[in-house]
Each structure stands twice: as structure tokens, then as C-alpha cells.
Amino acid sequence: MGRLGLRGWMLGVALAMAMFWAPVAGPVAAAPPAELRALMDRTARHLLEEGATDPWSVVALRAAGCDPGPQARGSRGLELPHLAPGGATTDYALAVLAILAAGGDPRRWGREGMDLVATLRNAQRPGGKFGDTVDGRGEELVNAHIWAVIALAAAGEGPAAPEGAREWLLGRQLPDGGWAYAVGLSTGDPDLTGMALLALRALGVPASHRAVERAVTYLRRSQLPDGGFAGWGADPNAESAAMALMGLVAADRNPLAGGWSGPDPLKALLAYRLEGGAFAHVAKGPADPIATRQALLALADCYYGTPFFTRLTADRWQNPFRDVPPEHWAAPALAHLVRRGILKGYPDGTCRPDEALTRAEFVSLVVRACRPAAQTLAAARLFADVPVTHWAAPAVYTARELGLVRGLSEHLFGPDEPITGAQVVTVLLRAAGESGGSEVGRPWWAGFVELARERGWLYPGFDPERQASRAECAWALAQATAR
Numbered sequence: 001m002g003r004l005g006l007r008g009w010m011l012g013v014a015l016a017m018a019m020f021w022a023p024v025a026g027p028v029a030a031a032p033p034a035e036l037r038a039l040m041d042r043t044a045r046h047l048l049e050e051g052a053t054d055p056w057s058v059v060a061l062r063a064a065g066c067d068p069g070p071q072a073r074g075s076r077g078l079e080l081p082h083l084a085p086g087g088a089t090t091d092y093a094l095a096v097l098a099i100l101a102a103g104g105d106p107r108r109w110g111r112e113g114m115d116l117v118a119t120l121r122n123a124q125r126p127g128g129k130f131g132d133t134v135d136g137r138g139e140e141l142v143n144a145h146i147w148a149v150i151a152l153a154a155a156g157e158g159p160a161a162p163e164g165a166r167e168w169l170l171g172r173q174l175p176d177g178g179w180a181y182a183v184g185l186s187t188g189d190p191d192l193t194g195m196a197l198l199a200l201r202a203l204g205v206p207a208s209h210r211a212v213e214r215a216v217t218y219l220r221r222s223q224l225p226d227g228g229f230a231g232w233g234a235d236p237n238a239e240s241a242a243m244a245l246m247g248l249v250a251a252d253r254n255p256l257a258g259g260w261s262g263p264d265p266l267k268a269l270l271a272y273r274l275e276g277g278a279f280a281h282v283a284k285g286p287a288d289p290i291a292t293r294q295a296l297l298a299l300a301d302c303y304y305g306t307p308f309f310t311r312l313t314a315d316r317w318q319n320p321f322r323d324v325p326p327e328h329w330a331a332p333a334l335a336h337l338v339r340r341g342i343l344k345g346y347p348d349g350t351c352r353p354d355e356a357l358t359r360a361e362f363v364s365l366v367v368r369a370c371r372p373a374a375q376t377l378a379a380a381r382l383f384a385d386v387p388v389t390h391w392a393a394p395a396v397y398t399a400r401e402l403g404l405v406r407g408l409s410e411h412l413f414g415p416d417e418p419i420t421g422a423q424v425v426t427v428l429l430r431a432a433g434e435s436g437g438s439e440v441g442r443p444w445w446a447g448f449v450e451l452a453r454e455r456g457w458l459y460p461g462f463d464p465e466r467q468a469s470r471a472e473c474a475w476a477l478a479q480a481t482a483r
Contacts, residue, residue, distance in 0.1 A: 036303055039273070040064050043296045046277035053079050055098035056293040062101035063308035064300035065340055078102055083116070086135035089144040092120050093151035100154055100312045107155075117155045120148055128164025140182050142172055142192060146199040153202035154309040166203045169196060170211050177218030181232075190222050190240050191231035194247030198307050207252035216251055219244050220262050226271070227263035238272035238279045238291040241265055242298035246308065249301040256302050266302055269295055304341065321351035328353065329460060330471035333478035340481065342369050343474065353471035359423065360392035360415035362473050363405055366427055367395040369481050370402075383413040390415065404430045418467035421459075425452035428480045455479070 044066040047057045055078060058068040078098055081091040096116050099106040106116040123134040130148035132138025149165055152158060159165040172179055178188015179196040193215050200212060222229060222244075224236055231240035245255075245265045253259035255266050272279045272295065278287035279295040297308050304311065320338040324331050330353060337343040342365065345351045382388065386396050392415055399405045404427050408414040422445035429436060429448050436447030445464050452458050459468075459475040468476075 036299065039270070039277075040296060040299050040303060041066070042277035043273075043279070043292060043299070044277075047292065047296070050289070053077050054289075054293075055080060055094050056290070058098050059101045059308070059312065060293045060296040060300070063311050064296055065304075065311070068102055078104075083114070086133050086137070089120070089123050089130055089132060089134050090141075090147050092116055092123075092134050093144075093147035096120060096151040097154055097309070097312060117152065117157055120151060121157060121160055123148060124159050124161060124165065126164075128159075128161055128166075128168035130159070130165070140184070142169075142179055142183060143181055143195060145169060146192075146195045149199040149202050150195075150309050154312045158203075162203060166200075166205060169199060169203070170205075172196075173211055173214065176221075177214035178222070179215075188218055188222075189231050189233075190219060190229040191243045193218055193222075194243035194245070194250075197247035197250045198309070201250040201307055202309065212251050216248070216253055219248065223262055223265065224268070225263065227265045227268035228271070229265070229268075235282055237282050238269060238288070239281065239294045241269040241272070242291075242294040245269060245298040246301050249298075249305065250307045254302055254305050257305060266299075269298060321345050321349060321353075323350040324353055324471075328471070330475045333475040334471070336478045336481070337369075337474055340369070342477070342481070351470060351474075353474075354469050356418040356467045357470045357473045358415060359405075359413065359417050359419045360386075360390075360396060362419045362424065362468075363399045363427065364392050364395040365473070365477060366404065366431055367398050369477060370431055383407055384411045386413050386415055399427070402431075419473065420465055421462050421468050421472070422449060422464035424468050424473055424476050425449060425457055425464075428452070428457060428476060432480065452476075 044061055044064055047061060048066075048069050050057075052058055052061055052069055058078065061068045080095045080098060081088075083091060083095060095109070096106040099109060099116070107118070108114075109116050119134050120130075123131045123136055125131050125136050125139065127139070129139055130145045132141045132144045138144070145165070145168065149159065149169070169179075172183065173196075174180060174186065174188045176188045178190070178193040180187065180189050181192055197212065197215055200209070205212060219229075224230065226236075227241075228236045229240040229244045230236040231243070234240075248254065248260060248265065255264055269279075272281075272283065272285075272291060274280055274287055276287070277292075278289075279291040280286060281288035281291045300311075301308055320335055324334055334343070334351060334353075338345075381397075381400075383396070386393055390396075396405070396413055396415065400407075405413075408417070422443075426436065426445060426448045429451055434448075434451055436445065436449075436451055443464070449458070449462075449464050457476050457479045459472040462472075
């Protein structure tokens with residue numbers, strides 16, 4: 001059984017169950033490699049320990065669902081490239097991405113309140129291409145066009161002339177199906193092809209488009225026997241593997257979802273991982289900061305199944321629900337679970353933090369956090385009040401088979417009964433592989449509550465026999481899943 005937290009975060013089949021409180025079914029995905037979330041968290045911790053104030057570290061951390069840390073939070077401590085008037089478009093694009101990831105506003109940047117998003121948008125030339133510089137000069141650099149498109153998408157914007165931007169990029173695809181760094185080059189490059197697939201996704205080009213299929217075929221032909229890639233004319237390296245992997249996710253060919261039939265590029269990327277969480281540039285090389293940042297981006301894209309630029313807007317993670325103000329005592333915990341993709345809330349944007357949470361809802365939430373493989377619904381062992389058609393049946397029976405829960409009796413689970421504080425911490429500790437034990441003369445939950453107190457998992461005003469609110473359940477779960 002998997003454990004909650006850094007060391008035991010298990011990944012597996014995403015159950016078709018409620019996203020959080022509301023019983024909205026989700027898709028079933030293929031099982032990712034064991035402990036991928038834990039590997040991502042260790043790499044994130046390495047970046048934070050190194051002082052994550054450079055732009056790509058902050059982008060990678062946020063894309064992985066992690067707080068970039070107090071130094072970069074709010075974007076005040078970011079080490080951005082020099083944004084000279086008429087400067088490189090790629091510098092402005094990176095600044096927009098990093099400021100968004102740090103929780104800042106690229107539309108009012110610095111003492112002068114520069115609108116970096118508008119500056120980037122205005123760099124588009126009449127022919128559709130984004131200039132090599134933000135004053136619109138230069139038509140050579142394909143990567144300048146790509147990163148302008150990606151940064152604008154992250155900011156919730158599109159090009160002023162989206163059709164022109166799309167057609168220009170499609171027109172730069174080479175006969176081999178790939179893209180190259182600059183106009184005039186005759187052969188594709190895996191790195192640039194991965195980047196181009198990200199930009200095509202940002203421009204709304206569907207995965208079924210002929211250009212996307214040609215690019216995927218190019219990547220397959222470029223792949224090495226071990227699943228890796230060698231871009232920029234260099235030896236096989238982590239950055240090329242990471243960028244190609246990100247492109248595949250953008251093209252809906254995520255290896256974790258069964259979208260790739262060739263050698264496993266994710267396995268190839270993980271071969272560059274070092275003991276402390278960093279990644280090497282080349283096999284058996286030392287830790288490399290650029291390789292580490294790009295690897296974390298690629299791992300996160302595979303994990304979430306979406307391109308990184310779709311996950312950079314931090315404000316929804318800092319204050320995700322309209323009925324939970326930033327000063328609410330449980331707001332950080334709720335934001336943590338939103339970052340993890342564990343909870344979503346109601347369709348109207350609320351969380352209803354003070355309402356009771358049912359046993360079925362909490363078990364679904366915990367199983368979503370653990371992400372173990374779904375258990376077969378054995379008819380002989382069904383609870384009478386949780387038929388196979390019940391929205392929470394997959395979660396309830398998975399939790400029972402893993403030993404996380406028991407019924408109110410042999411035949412009844414009580415899915416609609418409010419969950420109590422004692423039941424909350426008991427489920428969490430069982431998910432962490434702990435047993436509270438029992439002693440004669442003490443309540444059954446006494447040992448669990450003592451363990452939860454030692455771990456700091458008891459929410460304010462905890463009462464083992466009182467029903468727990470949604471905010472209280474979320475707070476306890478956030479503590480259990482914190483790194």
C-alpha cells in the first residue's frame with residue numbers, strides 16, 4: 001500500500017470518481033511509473049535548496065504544482081534577463097512565463113509598470129511571425145516565434161493575428177517533419193520539434209492535424225534505441241529527451257496514457273537522474289541545472305497530461321475558491337490540494353468550506369491523493385448501500401481492499417454519513433501505513449489521534465467525535481500530503 005507524502009506518494013490508475021465534493025466522474029488513465037510524484041518532489045526540493053530564483057526553475061516548480069519558495073514568490077526576487085527596449089523576444093517570453101509562475105503580474109511589471117504581455121503581442125510582424133526582437137525586427141529565429149506564442153498562451157492571450165502565427169509556423173516545417181532553430185536550416189531538430197508542438201497546441205492546432213502527425217513521426221524516427229534523443233547535433237542528453245517528451249504530451253501522445261508505441265522516452269529521461277534529485281546533461285555526467293529544470297517540466301507534463309504553460313497561472317492556486325478568502329485559515333491547504341490536482345470544488349467556483357463532508361466524499365478524496373490501482377468490484381463483497389452504480393464505488397472498494405476503511409457494519413458503509421474527526425485521521429494514517437493500535441478501556445480511535453497529533457495533522461478545534469467540515473478534512477489531507 002502506498003504512503004501519503006514525499007516518500008510514499010503512489011501513482012496509478014486515475015479512478016472514475018468525484019473530482020472533490022461533487023460526484024463528477026473523471027477519465028481512467030494508464031498507470032504511470034511507481035513513485036513518479038515522489039521523484040518530481042525530490043527534484044523540486046533540489047531546486048529549492050539551490051535557491052530557485054532563476055526563471056526556468058520557477059517555471060518548472062510551478063508547472064510541477066510546487067510553490068517556488070519565498071525568494072521568488074510574488075516575482076520580487078526573480079533573476080530575469082535584462083529586458084532592454086527592442087530586446088530579444090525570447091527574453092521577454094521567458095520573463096512573462098516566470099512572472100506568471102511566481103504569482104506576479106507581467107502586465108504591470110517593475111517600477112514603471114511595464115506591460116510585458118502587450119510588448120510581446122506587439123512583436124508580431126505583418127507576415128504572422130513574431131520578430132526576433134520585440135520591436136518586430138528579424139525573421140530568422142523560429143524559436144523566437146515559438147516562445148512568444150507559448151508565453152502569450154500562458155498569460156491567457158493569443159497573437160493579434162492568430163491565423164498568421166499558425167500559418168507561419170506550419171510553413172516552417174521541414175520535409176523530414178521536424179523544425180529547426182532558424183529559417184534556412186534543412187534538417188529538423190528534436191528539441192525544436194518538441195517546442196513547435198507546444199506552440200501548435202497553444203495555437204489550437206488539433207492533435208489530428210497532418211503537421212502534428214508528421215512531427216510525431218519525425219520524433220519517432222529520431223529516437224535512439226534507449227528511447228532518448230540527441231538534439232542540437234550533440235550527444236544524447238537530458239534536455240533533448242525532455243523537450244521531445246513535452247512535445248509528445250502536447251500532441252496527445254503522452255507515454256503514460258498509452259499514447260506512444262516506441263521505446264519509452266520517459267524511462268530514457270529518468271536515466272539521467274542523479275541520487276539527490278538533480279539531472280545530468282549527459283549520461284554519467286555531473287548535476288546540471290538546465291537539465292534539471294527541463295527534466296522537471298517534462299515529468300510534470302507527463303504527470304498532469306497537459307503542456308506546462310496551461311498550469312502557470314498561480315492566482316487560481318493561491319485563492320482557488322470564491323467563498324474562501326485569502327485570510328481563511330484553510331486557504332493554503334485548499335490551494336495545496338488544487339495544485340496537486342486532488343480537488344476541484346463545485347462548478348460555481350465555491351468550496352463550501354463549513355459544510356459537512358460525507359464518508360464517501362472523503363474516501364474518494366484520499367484515494368485520489370494516493371492514486372492506487374482501482375480494485376475489481378467483487379459482487380460478493382459489496383456493501384448494500386454502495387452498489388456498483390454508486391458514484392463513489394470505485395474509491396470505496398479500493399480503499400477497503402487497501403485496508404484504509406471499514407464499514408459501519410459488515411454490510412453497510414454509510415456513504416452519506418458525515419465523517420468524524422477520528423475517522424479522518426484514521427484513514428489518513430492507514431494510508432500512510434500506520435496502525436493506531438487499541439487498548440482496553442480507551443476509545444478505538446485514541447491511538448490514531450495520538451499519532452496524528454505527533455505528526456501535526458489535527459486541524460484547529462479538532463474533536464474526534466464531531467463531524468468534520470470540508471475545510472477541516474482538506475486541511476488534514478493537505479498536511480498528510482505535504483512534502
